[in-house]
Amino acid sequence: MFGYYLDLAWRSLKRTPILTGLMVLAIGLGIGASMTMLTVLHVMTDDPLPGRSAQLYTPHLDPLPLDHKRRGDGPDASDNLTWPDAMALLKAHRATRQAAMAGGSLLVRPGRTDLRPFYVDGRYATADFFAMFGMSFEHGSGWGAADDAAGARVVVLGETLARKLFGGADAVGRTVRLGDSDFRVTGVVADWAPQPMFYADASVKRYSDADQFFLPLSAAVDLKLDVNGNFSSWGQDHAETRMTSPTTTWLQFWAQLDTPMQVAAYRQYLADYSAQQKALGRFQRPPANAKLYGLMDWLAHENLVPNDVRLQLWLALGFLFVCMLNIVALLLAKFLRRSGEISVRRALGAGRRDIFVQLGIESALIGVAGGALGLLVAQLGLWSIRQRPDDYAHLAQMDGAMLLGTLVLAVLASVLAGLLPAWRACRVAPALQLKGV
Amino acid sequence: MRHIVKPLLRHRMMPLLVVLQVALACAIACNALFLLQQKLVPIVSPDGVGHPDRLLVAWNIAPRGQPWPTSRLGQVASELRAIPGVTSTSVAGSWPMETVAQMNGSVMGEGEHAARADAAVYIGNHMVDTLGLKLVAGRDFSAAEEGVAYTGIGIDASGPAIITRALANRLFPGGDALGHVVRIGDQADAGRRTVVGVVEHLMRNKFGQDDRENIDYSMLFPGIPSNWPMPVFAVRARSAAEVDGVLGAVKAAIKRDLGPDMIQGIDPAYETYGRLRDRALAQSRAAVWLLSGVSLVVLVVTLVGIMGLTGYWVQQRTRQIGVRRALGARRRNILREVQLENLLVVGSGVLLGLASAYAVNLWLMRHYELARLPWQYLPLGAALMLLLGQLAVLSPALRASRVPPVVATRSV
Incomplete structure (x- = not known):
């Protein structure tokens, strides 16, 4: 029929x-x-990290004073973390993996004479970054917690940048000049560009190119490297000291939480941490303002479209x-x-x-x-x-x-x-x- | 009238579909045309710049460490001025159509209830000549005024200003702006600028939801902004033929004079003002194509839909029309009748459409911070839809009027 x-x-x-x-x-x-x-x-x-996004969470604290007013079109200062808070969360080790990070653009001065110096985008991060986001290494490996503590001058390169700088040769162990310092290459990762770049600061273009270098956050703070993104200060912070100031937010933080129990525990931990900071007089706002966003929830909250x-x-x-x-x-x-x-x-x-x-x-x-x-x-x-x-x-x-x-x-x-x-x-x-x- | 309305009510489906089609098309077309008009504003508004293809702009000249000293920028500008074929040069903090650096702010006249405007501020020397602006009142800045030494960028400093005619009309309605003072912001220590000249047009370099008036709200301050990391050099060539030669010389001069102290890895950008303008407006232009395409197709699709339905509706009533013709109705009567019927149906669709156009606009205003639909769009949209309806009904109506009376005698 x-x-x-x-x-x-x-x-x-x-x-x-x-x-x-x-x-x-x-x-x-x-x-x-x-x-x-x-x-x-x-x-x-779309989900930028299919298969992993369900386990990734970003904690948010509210360290702002009570009388702090957000400027109409300005960024939300509590979107990012301060250095002391990020370090406290990092040291507490309440998640399976956790990393603090910030974006940066650095001038690369190639050793090859046929290449002019050029700017590349990259990330200052802590050791768990690679394993937490499931990045795959072509050569070598990332750095360890000891390097983080020491502010070691090491760097992981993206595949494209490594090939541009060293041709086909193995880059591990070689030295790259970024900004005004030398960094030793510990590994090369396959190019990695989740779209949108969910872990980046709200002020940068989120659908742009991949990060091409990764170096320890502590080294970036030591060297006072330039940071792409919002620095929001509400105290009397000077440019010299603002990176480690307790009244300036600029860091992103991500944690891997595998089970619902872990998530609940982490939420509780954030509330407890805020309450403790409030008792110490550093936070003024209610501890319930501390939030834990899942990856997709965070993207919805940021409203990137x-x-x-x-x-x-x-x-x-x-x-x-x-x-x-x-x-x-x-x-x-x-x-x-x-x-x-x-x-x-x-x-x-x-x-x-x-x-x-x-x-x-x-x-x-x-x-x-x-x-x-x-x-x-x-x-x-x-x-x-x-x-x-x-x-x-x-x-x-x-x-x-x-x-x-x-x-x-x-x-x-x-x-x-x-x-x-x-x-x-x-x-x-x-x-x-x-x-x- | 009754013999037109009655059959419509008896066979509700057909007219109802037409009403719905018209209403939807009207709601969408009104809003799309409004959006289209907004996107069109920066494209069709005069930017005031004379001979855009003879104006060369150089920007992205980033100093290593401290911002360039103004004396050094002035030195480079006078070297550029000496290039053969150059009639005028300017060093400025920001430039029309160059959106990397912008200075925008709320400015107001004097007094308690002074008018306010969101205006662009361009600080630089010899901008009137270099941009090729047309002075309609007052004078250009004097050599002494151009020589001012600012401690900062200059936006908070007091002194003379040249403003556009649109801004003058806004801040000093019904009066001569010359000699009046414009305050730059509402702080007590805000800069106070005395208007010494009025130019015909100069577009601001931030595009939002503009109309043809407020896109023209710009001010010029004399002198070179100091402590400003992103200076713009602009050079006007005497003729289009000399532009290429001048460009090469400008590049060479800037590289020679400032190159050693630029940040490595950031290269200066050079472009004619015309190309710069094209690039700045690319997004608006793409939106205009999209919106006009959608509006056009919506209207055509609706036209076809009305045509198809009315055609069938007329065919259905061939016999009745034949009977009426046999009873003495003239061709013209039948034609008018079908047209009037269409007018009634489309008219009720338009009423519904205008209401929904307004509702859609309200919803867009709430969710997407859009401007309110000006009321002028409603009668415009109504007229457009009624015209469209008459166009759609023309061929079926003519066919109906040609039904011969003899049809009445067949197969009744």
């Missing part, structure tokens, strides 16, 4: 090529526009709705025009259900063709988005799930649009229509 209905649908669509073309075009454009923006939203809100993108998504969905309504109108006209044919089939014994299914298949066929067109339109739309100057532009690519989603959405939309016309058409009274044939 399905084959027969398909044949009927095909014949019916062929009879009115212009109308069919218009409907396919409408659904193609609507689906194409919607899928373009849905894909952008999808890649921007720009308003323009959300607005364009709404526009695209509204557009799809206009197209669907248009198809409802055109299908209604088309189906009701065939009242004569339908009543003949009804008179010959077809039930209302049969007519309904037949017309439903016809709508679905339009949906399939529209979905195929929609894929093309969406590819075009994504291409145009990749030409935009925004930092997320390069991510706008469709994956398999979105590809399949496009077709499913198109068929769903067209079948949904066909429901009302098909229902109206199958209620045609055979006798009344047959008289007029």
Whole structure:
């Protein structure tokens, strides 16, 4: 029966090529526009570390004084941690793994004479960083807790930077000049660029390139290296001492917590720590302000998707709705025009259900063709988005799930649009229509 | 009228679908066109800069350690001025269309209830000549004023200022701005600037939700900002043919004079003002294409939908129309009738559409900090939709009017 209905649908669509073309075009454009923006939203809100993100948490304390007011458009000072708090959390060792970190750009002075000095982005971090985020080493390894304590001048390079500096040769054990100091390479990691860069400070571009070097946070503090990101001070802090000041936040902190019990315990620990700091007079706000965010919750809290993108998504969905309504109108006209044919089939014994299914298949066929067109339109739309100057532009690519989603959405939309016309058409009274044939 | 309304009420489905289509299209089109107009503002507004292809801008000149001393910047500027083919040079803290460094703030006139405006401040020497601005009142800064030595950037210092006509009208409505004082911020020790000149246009370098007036709110202060790490050099060439030669000489001069003390790894950027403007507006331009495309397709799709439905609706009533023709109705009567019917249906769709356009705008205002939809868009959108409806009904209506009376005698 399905084959027969398909044949009927095909014949019916062929009879009115212009109308069919218009409907396919409408659904193609609507689906194409919607899928373009849905894909952008999808890649921007995707899990940056699948498989690991569920175990990663970021603790937040509220060390701000009671009378501290956030400036309207300024960053939230309690988004980051102060040096003393980060070190306390680190030393407490309440999580399976934990690391404090901050971003930085340093001038690399290559030993090779054919390369000019250039700036690279990287991260100042503590020893657990690599294992916690599951980074894989091509050569060598990270540094240990002893290096952290000593502020050792060691560095782990990203694969791209290592190849640029040392060619194919093994970089481990070699020396790199970063800023004004020499660092000994202890390892080379495969390029690692989670999108968005969930662990970075809120003020930097989150969909940008990978970090290319990693060095001990303690060394960065010793050398007073430049930090990318917000320094928020509420005390009388001087540029010289602000890195280790208890009234300046600038550090990000992540912890790996494997079980719900660990998570609950960590929450309790944060509240206890805040209460203790409050008792000591350092914190003024209630200990309940201390929070522990899961990775995805943190990204939702940070709201990385720009308003323009959300607005364009709404526009695209509204557009799809206009197209669907248009198809409802055109299908209604088309189906009701065939009242004569339908009543003949009804008179010959077809039930209302049969007519309904037949017309439903016809709508679905339009949906399939529209979905195929929609894929093309969406590819075009994504291409145009990749030409935009925004930092997320390069991510706008469709994956398999979105590809399949496009077709499913198109068929769903067209079948949904066909429901009302098909229902109206199958209620045609055979006798009344047959008289007029 | 009754014979038009009655059948509409009896067969509710068709007119209801048209009403819905029109309402939705109206709501989307009104808001999309409003967004489009906002994105269009920086593209179509005059920026006041004369001969943008002859103006060369150099920025990203980062000093190692302390900011460049103003004396040294002035020295470089006079060397640039000596390059053959150069008519004017400027050293400034920020530059139109160059968004790395911006100085923006709330400025106001004098008095208790002074008007305020969010304006861009450009501090630099010889900017009127170099930008090619058109003075409409007052004078350019004098040599003595250009020679001012600031202790800081200069934004808090008092002195003379040149403002745009739009800003003058905003701060000093209905009066001559010359000689009046503009306060830079509301602190007691805020800088006070006396207006000595008014220029026709100068665009600010921060784009938000602008209209054609407030995008033109800019001020010029004379002199070279001191203690400012990101200076901009601008050079105006005498003719377009000399631009390439001047560019090479400018690059060489800046590299020779400042190169040894620049941060290694950060290279100065050079561009003509025209290219700089193109790049700064790329995002707005992309949005304009997107929004105009969507609006157009929404309207076309709605047109097609109305056409399809009305066509069927007319075909359904062929026999009735034949009867009416046989009873004496003229072609013109039938045509008018179908058109009037469409006007009624589309009209009710428009009413619903305007209400939802407003509701959508309210929702967008709450969630996306959008501006309020100006009321002018509502009658505009209504007229557009009614026109669209009449366009869609034209061919079915003509077909209806051509139904011969003889149809009435067939197969009744």
